[in-house]
Amino acid sequence: xxxxxxxxxxxxxxxxxxxxxxxxxxxxxxxxxxxxxxxxxxxxxxxxxxxxxxxxxxxxxxxxxxxxxxxxxxxxxxxxxxxxxxxxxxxxxxxxxxxxxxxxxxxxxxxxxxxxxxxxxxxxxxxxxxxxxxxxxxxxxxxxxxxxxxxxxxxxxxxxxxxxxxxxxxxxxxxxxxxxxxxxxxxxxxxxxxxxxxxxxxxxxxxxxxxxxxxxxxxxxxxxxxxxxxxxxxxxxxxxxxxxxxxxxxxxxxxxxxxxxxxxxxxxxxxxxxxxxxxxxxxxxxxxxxxxxxxxxxxxxxxxxxxxxxxxxxxxxxxxxxxxxxxxxxxxxxxxxxxxxxxxxxxxxxxxxxxxxxxxxxxxxxxxxxxxxxxxxxxxxxxxxxxxxxxxxxxxxxxxxxxxxxxxxxxxxxxxxxxxxxxxxxxxxxxxxxxxxxxxxxxxxxxxxxxxxxxxxxxxxxxxxxxxxxxxxxxxxxxxxxxxxxxxxxxxxxxxxxxxxxxxxxxxxxx
Amino acid sequence: xxxxxxxxxxxxxxxxxxxxxxxxxxxxxxxxxxxxxxxxxxxxxxxxxxxxxxxxxxxxxxxxxxxxxxxxxxxxxxxxxxxxxxxxxxxxxxxxxxxxxxxxxxxxxxxxxxxxxxxxxxxxxxxxxxxxxxxxxxxxxxxxxxxxxxxxxxxxxxxxxxxxxxxxxxx
Numbered sequence: 001x002x003x004x005x006x007x008x009x010x011x012x013x014x015x016x017x018x019x020x021x022x023x024x025x026x027x028x029x030x031x032x033x034x035x036x037x038x039x040x041x042x043x044x045x046x047x048x049x050x051x052x053x054x055x056x057x058x059x060x061x062x063x064x065x066x067x068x069x070x071x072x073x074x075x076x077x078x079x080x081x082x083x084x085x086x087x088x089x090x091x092x093x094x095x096x097x098x099x100x101x102x103x104x105x106x107x108x109x110x111x112x113x114x115x116x117x118x119x120x121x122x123x124x125x126x127x128x129x130x131x132x133x134x135x136x137x138x139x140x141x142x143x144x145x146x147x148x149x150x151x152x153x154x155x156x157x158x159x160x161x162x163x164x165x166x167x168x169x170x171x172x173x174x175x176x177x178x179x180x181x182x183x184x185x186x187x188x189x190x191x192x193x194x195x196x197x198x199x200x201x202x203x204x205x206x207x208x209x210x211x212x213x214x215x216x217x218x219x220x221x222x223x224x225x226x227x228x229x230x231x232x233x234x235x236x237x238x239x240x241x242x243x244x245x246x247x248x249x250x251x252x253x254x255x256x257x258x259x260x261x262x263x264x265x266x267x268x269x270x271x272x273x274x275x276x277x278x279x280x281x282x283x284x285x286x287x288x289x290x291x292x293x294x295x296x297x298x299x300x301x302x303x304x305x306x307x308x309x310x311x312x313x314x315x316x317x318x319x320x321x322x323x324x325x326x327x328x329x330x331x332x333x334x335x336x337x338x339x340x341x342x343x344x345x346x347x348x349x350x351x352x353x354x355x356x357x358x359x360x361x362x363x364x365x366x367x368x369x370x371x372x373x374x375x376x377x378x379x380x381x382x383x384x385x386x387x388x389x390x391x392x393x394x395x396x397x398x399x400x401x402x403x404x405x406x407x408x409x410x411x412x413x414x415x416x417x418x419x420x421x422x423x424x425x426x427x428x429x430x431x432x433x434x435x436x437x438x439x440x441x442x443x444x445x446x447x448x449x450x451x452x453x454x455x456x457x458x459x460x461x462x463x464x465x466x467x468x469x470x471x472x473x474x475x476x477x478x479x480x481x482x483x484x485x486x487x488x489x490x491x492x493x494x495x496x497x498x499x500x501x502x503x504x505x506x507x508x509x510x511x
Numbered sequence: 512x513x514x515x516x517x518x519x520x521x522x523x524x525x526x527x528x529x530x531x532x533x534x535x536x537x538x539x540x541x542x543x544x545x546x547x548x549x550x551x552x553x554x555x556x557x558x559x560x561x562x563x564x565x566x567x568x569x570x571x572x573x574x575x576x577x578x579x580x581x582x583x584x585x586x587x588x589x590x591x592x593x594x595x596x597x598x599x600x601x602x603x604x605x606x607x608x609x610x611x612x613x614x615x616x617x618x619x620x621x622x623x624x625x626x627x628x629x630x631x632x633x634x635x636x637x638x639x640x641x642x643x644x645x646x647x648x649x650x651x652x653x654x655x656x657x658x659x660x661x662x663x664x665x666x667x668x669x670x671x672x673x674x675x676x677x678x679x680x681x682x
Contacts, residue, residue, distance in 0.1 A: 052672040163594060165587045169538065172580045176545070179576065183569035188554035190569060214618065221614045221645070222607040390645035391652065393614075394638040395660050401621060402630065402664055406674045414622035422615060429599040430530060448572045455566040495593065 004349075005131070008357025011056060012365065020057045021366045024064020025373050031065075032072020032084045033381040034392070037216055039069030039085050043332045044212040045396060047205065047339075048403030055340040055355060060362040062336055063312075066329055067119055067363075067370055070272055070309055074111040075381050078301065079104055087272035087308040090280040094293065094300030101296050102239040108382075109242040110298050111305040112374045114254050118306035119313065120367040122262040126313035127360050130320060134349040137321040142453035143466055145322070147476030149447045151483065152268045152324050157436040158487040165491075167436050170427075174440025175447075177202055184449040197412040204442070206404040206416040208335050211434045212328065213400045214421025217393055219428065242298075250302040253283045257303045261310025266317050268326040272308040279307025313363065320344050320356055323446065331438050339407060530598040531591035535584055542581040549573060610644075617641055629679015634661035 024046075031042035043065050050058030073085030078095030091111065098107040140148070157171035158164050180191045181201025192199050257279035264275045283303035284293045293300050316333070318324045323345030325331040337344050342352060349356060404417040427434050454473075458465035467474035553570045603611065621637040628636070638657045647653055668674050 049667075049672065052674050163590070165583060165590055169580065169583045169587060172576055172583060175576045176573065176580065179573050183572075185567060186556050186569055188556060188569040190553045190573060191548070193552065217618075218611050218614060221610045222603050224606060224610065224646075388647070390642045390647035391656055393645065394641040394656065397618060397621070397637065397641070398634050398660055398664055401618075401625060401634075402668055402676060405625065405630075406668060406672075406676065409675060411622070411626045414625055418615075418619055418622050421618065425611075425615075430534060431596045431599075451572075452567045460566075 004353030005357045007354035008359075009361050011354055011358035012361035014056070016057050017060050017362055018365070018369065020053065020061040021064040021362060022369050022373060024061040024066075025068035025366065025370055026064075026377070028065035028068025028070075029072035029075075029374065029377060029381055030068075032069035033075045034084060034387065037084070037220075037396075038212075039066060039073070039087070040212045040328045040332065041216045041396075042069050043329060044209045045399040045403055047209065047332055047336055048406050050336045051339045051407060055337075055342060056358055056362070058340065059333070059336055059359050060366065062333060063359070063363050064366055064369075066333075067309070067312055067366060068373075070312065071112065071115040071305070071370070071374060072381060074115070074301075074305055075108060075378070078107045078111060079382060085272075087276055088304070089273060090276035090304035090308075091301055093280065093304070094295075094297045097294070097296030098298065098301065103296070103298075105239045105378075106242045106246065106298065107301050108378050109375075110247070110250065110301050112371070112378070113242070113247055114250070114257070114302040114306040115309040116367050116371045116374070117254050118258045118261055118308075118310035119370065120364065121258045122265060122310040122313035123360065123364045123367065124313075125262050126317060127357075127364065129314075130317055130356075130360065133317060134321045134346065137346040138350065140322065140346055141470065141473075142450040142457060143470045143473035144476060145450040146447060146454050147473050147480060148322060149324060149443050149450065150480055151476065152318070152326075153436070153440055153443060153447070154480065154484055154487070155268050156326075156439045162431045162433050163491070164487055166432055170432055170434065171436035171440040174437035175444045177437070178441045178444025179448075184445045185452040197410070202441075203408065203410075203413050203416055204335055205339065205407050206413040207420045207441070208332055208438065209400050209404050210417040210420030211424035211427075211438060212332075213396065214417065215425040215428050217396060217400075218421070218425045220389055220393060246298055250299045253286070253299045253303045254306040256282055256286065257306035258310040261307040262314050264307075265311035265314030265326075268318060268324065271315075271327045272311045275311045276304040276308040279303045313360075316360075316363075321346065321349065323348075325439060325442060328435050328438060331435075331442055334442060527592040529591065529594070529596075530600075531594045531596065532588065535588035535591045538584040539581065539588060542577050542584055546574070546577045546581070549577070613644060614641065617644075626677045627679065630676040631661045631665050632680055634664070 027046060028039065028042055031037050032039055043062055046065055047062065050062050052058075053061065069085060070087050073083055073088035074091045074095065075084060077083040077088040077091040079099055081092050081096035083089045083092055095104075095107050095111070098104060153171055154168075157167040159167075178201070180198055182188065182199070183190055189199065257275075260279045260282060261272075261275040264271075264278065280293075280300060280303045283299055284290045287293065287299065315326050315330055318326050319330045319334060321344075323334070323343060325334045334344060342348060342355075400417065401414060404413050405411070407413070424434050427437075454465075455462070466477055549570055553573060555568060555570065617637055617640055621633055624633040624636070627633075635657050638660055639653070642653055642656055647656075665676055668676050
């Protein structure tokens with residue numbers, strides 16, 4: 001492990017890596033700064049660029065997009081109260097109020113420093129933890145992997161936006177979609193309807209680009225406005241720069257949010273949005289002057305931004321060690337790994353240890369570039385939010401199509417892109433979260449393969465094998481129904497509370 | 512009469528039906544249809560000496576998933592009457608619908624013409640239609656986006672990333 005680490009450090013020093021990471025950061029900030037477009041979409045349309053680069057250049061490029069996108073979202077959130085990405089919703093609580101006070105520049109700089117600090121610290125934590133976790137992951141066999149994948153799917157489906165049952169349905173739909181094509185054990189044809197193009201299954205990459213990029217284009221054209229915002233941003237009124245004393249005053253909050261973001265980042269399905277809200281709430285609770293929050297408090301911006309960026313590093317831990325993506329962004333990164341011929345999981349560490357450490361080191365170095373580019377580009381990205389839709393949307397469409405086509409040069413992939421684009425759009429309109437579907441689609445074959453191996457290894461005595469021969473898997477399998485029952489109980493309780501509230505309201509109205 | 516209708520406790524089942532109920536019924540029908548398709552759409556492994564060599568048949572997981580989907584659809588159906596969600600399709604408005612449908616139609620056309628016309632020509636056509644449709648009337652910007660974007664992306668993919676895009680009629 002130590003040799004792999006040292007080799008990885010050596011590999012991570014290369015001008016091409018730094019150049020592509022810088023480009024990724026720049027593009028990520030650009031898309032993040034555009035209200036209405038998410039980091040996930042930016043990664044989806046830029047994903048194909050990474051296919052044809054060396055993994056050590058392509059993956060850091062995408063990580064740059066990821067980091068830049070999460071930060072970029074804070075710029076419109078602070079200036080015009082429109083979050084560029086979901087992760088920066090909590091930044092709108094204090095950012096716009098600071099802009100109104102003439103402290104917009106301070107808020108943007110605080111967002112940058114808090115983001116870089118949160119990101120950097122969580123990357124260091126990731127580097128320290130990933131080795132030991134990978135060693136544990138190497139001991140994970142088919143039964144444990146089956147239980148872990150099952151648990152991850154339940155958590156991702158249950159913690160997504162919307163109702164529990166809709167999340168579980170989307171997860172099951174994803175599983176069914178993953179079963180189209182060949183079965184992973186005996187390579188028998190399933191649900192192909194004799195269509196040659198899907199004999200090997202539904203291609204992952206056009207599907208990812210379809211569900212994440214096309215719906216955003218369609219949502220953007222619903223309103224007949226020339227650009228995303230109607231207001232004009234007057235940059236001469238954003239005020240003076242952040243002082244060191246102001247940063248120092250917020251440092252405890254940044255540290256706290258970094259801790260919160262790092263812990264939540266390692267949990268599947270939680271993500272930046274939740275981390276930002278929890279970080280913000282913790283800052284309000286810990287503050288001596290909670291009444292100032294929401295009225296233009298620099299600590300509020302620092303809390304949300306440090307927490308959402310601190311998710312970035314730890315979210316890679318389950319992906320790299322077990323091959324389980326925790327959210328949409330890591331699902332896209334998994335797509336990039338697969339396209340490069342690499343399958344994240346316990347074996348990847350033993351086979352490609354230096355590469356993995358080099359990628360993590362590149363992530364750490366990216367934070368220095370993040371600080372420089374972010375600082376220099378604040379005025380530029382502040383203007384980008386006024387870009388016209390009539391120019392931007394056709395460009396994104398070209399990128400989405402070109403990217404979907406180049407991987408296999410198969411025009412069928414464009415049909416998949418359009419079909420899943422339409423499906424993703426309908427899902428958003430009807431409050432179905434596509435994340436559980438995407439996760440289940442990716443994890444479905446792993447689940448089926450590891451379950452098949454477990455059945456083979458059990459030789460007919462499943463209970464003895466799971467609970468006596470592999471006690472860890474027994475414990476994990478016991479958690480599955482307990483966790484499912486807990487989520488169900490939580491939904492029932494919420495429903496009862498709602499109906500009780502409506503009775504109270506009705507009673508009040510009657511009296 | 513109106514007061515009775517707005518009281519949730521006295522609503523008839525017709526008033527309680529919403530898009531979630533319809534979606535749940537569709538999913539229930541889909542899961543039944545998918546289950547019935549299993550014998551026709553899933554190959555079973557050949558038997559050796561009258562016995563299967565595999566512990567797990569290829570139809571086991573699809574069967575379990577479809578049964579799971581059926582159970583969840585029934586749960587969703589019963590729960591659908593209580594879900595208070597807005598059907599966001601209803602909030603788009605007529606013009607918005609037209610813009611979404613035109614955009615989606617253009618993307619479908621783009622997908623179909625991508626190979627026959629080639630990347631540059633089909634992209635230029637798509638960009639021209641969409642940018643003008645979205646209200647761009649500046650000839651300079653239209654020409655710049657129409658020619659610059661497809662040629663620029665073509666150059667990046669074919670010369671920088673060294674991958675092929677369909678050449679079609681022009682390239």
